[in-house]
Amino acid sequence: MKFADIRTLLLVIISVIFLSCSGPAEKKADTANLSWSQIEQQAKGATLTMAMSMGSKNINYYMSNYAVPAMKEHYGITLNIVPGQGKTIVTSLMGEKEAGKEVGQIDLCWINGETFFQLRQIDALYGPYVQQLPNFKYVDTANPIIKYDFQQEVKGFETPWSLSSFSVIYDTARVAQKPVSMQDFETYWKQHPGKFTISNDFSGMTILKSWLIELAGGGNALDGPFDAAKYEKYSTLLWAWMNRNKQYFWKKGETFPASGTVVSQLYSSGEIDFCLSFNDAEVDNKVAEGLFPASSEAIILQSGAIQNTNYIGITANSGNKAAAMVVCNFLLSPEAQLRKANINTWGARTVLDLNKLEKEWQEKFDTLPKIKHGLTASDLNGRVIKEPDPQYMLKVFDDFRKKVIEAN
Amino acid sequence: MFSKTANRLAIFLLFALAVLPLLAGIGYALLYSLGVTGALKTGFTFEHWKKLFTENNVLASFLYSAAIAAVSLLVSVSVSLWIALTNHQRFRKGALSYLIYLPLAFPGIVAAFFFFQFLSKSGILSRLFFQLHITHSIDGFPDLTNDRYGIGMIVTHCFLSIPFFVLLFVNFINTERITAYLQLSATLGAGSRKSAFRVAIPMLLRKSLPNIILYFIFMFGAYEIPVLLGRSNPETVSVMAVRKLQKFNLLDIPQGYAIAILYTVVVFSLIVLMLKSRKIAYDL
Helix, strand or coil: CCHHHHHHHHHHHHHHHHHHHCCCCCCCCCCCCCCHHHHHHHHCCCEEEEEECCCCHHHHHHHHHHHHHHHHHHHCCEEEEEECCCHHHHHHHHHHHHCCCCCCCCCEEEECHHHHHHHHHCCCECCCCHHHCHHHHHECCCCHHHHEECCEECCCCCEEEEEEECEEEEECCCCCCCCCCHHHHHHHHHHCCCCCCCCCCHHHHHHHHHHHHHHCCCCCCCCCCCCHHHHHHHHHHHHHHHHHHHHHCHHHHCCCCCCHHHHHHHHHCCCCCEEEECCCCHHHHHHHCCCCCCCEEEECCCCCEEEEEEEEEEECCCCCHHHHHHHHHHHCCHHHHHHHHCCCCCCCEECECHHHCCHHHHHHHHCCCCCCCCCCHHHHCCCEEECCCHHHHHHHHHHHHHHHHHHC | CHHHHHHHHHHHHHHHHHHHHHHHHHHHHHHHHCCCCCCCCCCCCCHHHHHHHHHCCHHHHHHHHHHHHHHHHHHHHHHHHHHHHHHHHHHCCCHHHHHCCCHHHCCHHHHHHHHHHHHCCCCHHHHHHHHCCCCCCHHHCCCCCCCCCCHHHHHHHHHHHHHHHHHHHHHHHHHCCHHHHHHHHHHCCCCHHHHHHHHHHHHHHHHHHHHHHHHHHHHHCCCHHHHHHCCCCCCCHHHHHHHHHHCCCHHHHHHHHHHHHHHHHHHHHHHHHHHHHHHHHHHC
């Protein structure tokens, strides 16, 4: 190999490095002043990347076998789904922002609550754009759970996708009397030590928040912006209660599973009697798959069922925001929402107000298979509560570690 | 001429693709931990480092990770030495020579899940004990996962590392003519026990010291195994760093980077030690 060859080789290597560093095609203009047909025109042939949790086979199936082909067929949009949720998305977008990258890797992300709060903190979301989506007219905008994401007004920066309610799942064959209040749980734990635990993640923090709300008086006691004095008062009671009772938890409360998946696994193998869920159709799906006993049911806690909406956000540095809006609009369509609400495909509660739909669609929603084991719409009627301000989540997560886990 | 240019190219590539990104990463982490860079930067401050040491059991985490790695290595190296010295011929051909590679093909996360299913109170072993009437209920089975002594983690680390060390030692026994030395010591009157402890084991350990140190670093920084089989408190270093970097509070990220810097310092010190020990090993 001569020196000239090596120089050529070097040139090739350097060009490859530079090419791989450069982002996708040119950045398209913002969409605020475009009509919907102009937006659709601009979206044609785009390639988009959507980051979302891929932890459920039903969700993955819905996306890869329905949404992705539909986007290709109707709009010529190539939609790539990549795994990523919560802080992974935030870290990635933060990194791009810090590097001054104008066109990022992610165009769409599946988010809610604290991720929305964090992305707004670093100004990484595009908007407001939601009102421009033709299918937004069907959304149940009167529902405060949809209008406010963890107490923050959405203000058109994310497209509502589905509603999720928090519940505790238990086995009626093993638990004679279902516990609802904190007092009921305490009684159960003392009689059945080692049969309960919570995960040190989102779902575990949600049951702690539910108990915090119960201590504060239930319902909407923690609504509004973060109140440090209120938090101090009720969290002190909560940690004292947890520390008094954790000896009756799984492994004597000396350790807590890192994720809700492990808690579900412990429940399905019979090691514990309860697990936590943020998916309305989870009990039915898992019973159908044979993972959970058929005697499983869901409980609404004394304080109510914390319900939140999950949303689709468009990143501020997306290379084709018009195409991303077309995807959001499709996912909001009655057809896509109907398919998603079916417990045999996914079972995610719709964000659409059925009264705003045409008769034909209303009938289709009415004839969907009904939930048997999980929480039904009538169970939830009047019992739904909003997520408190995201600061409560951050404080609960920190203090649970400092005041309970490390207090051993 | 060619080899000189090729060498330069190799050094350039090593620098451009390995050293430079690494140094840039460490520099970035350091600046981040000092509040100089990052989307939510506050300006130069030692606050994050102070917080890390005052509000977290960071020292306990480092000691705990080191202890788990050291005990796992001690068990794994001892068992591997014993297997290699007593059975080294069997690994040359036959079923064992293939089977030994099997655990090496397991990724850490799969092995961790397997042992979680196998050793937990409602796991396979516990069910077997129950069927054999050794235990009266699943609660009678001892705590082997997420347990106080890290047994689940140590067992998993050993499962993954024993085949590696067995293959390494068997290879050294063959290439370093250990059997010839053993025969020599036998003819000089040493018993088999004495030959093993005074001749074979010291030679094998000295020869494999760099590999043992490298494996220590690997176990010290393991993530999947402690996240599934470890306890919430104390946490291993990697679990703590990931919690700081990836959980809910964005303002914890600088602390995550500070842990990464500390981890890098520990690993670099071990690598320096390894390079020195390699010199010893090659001098032998």
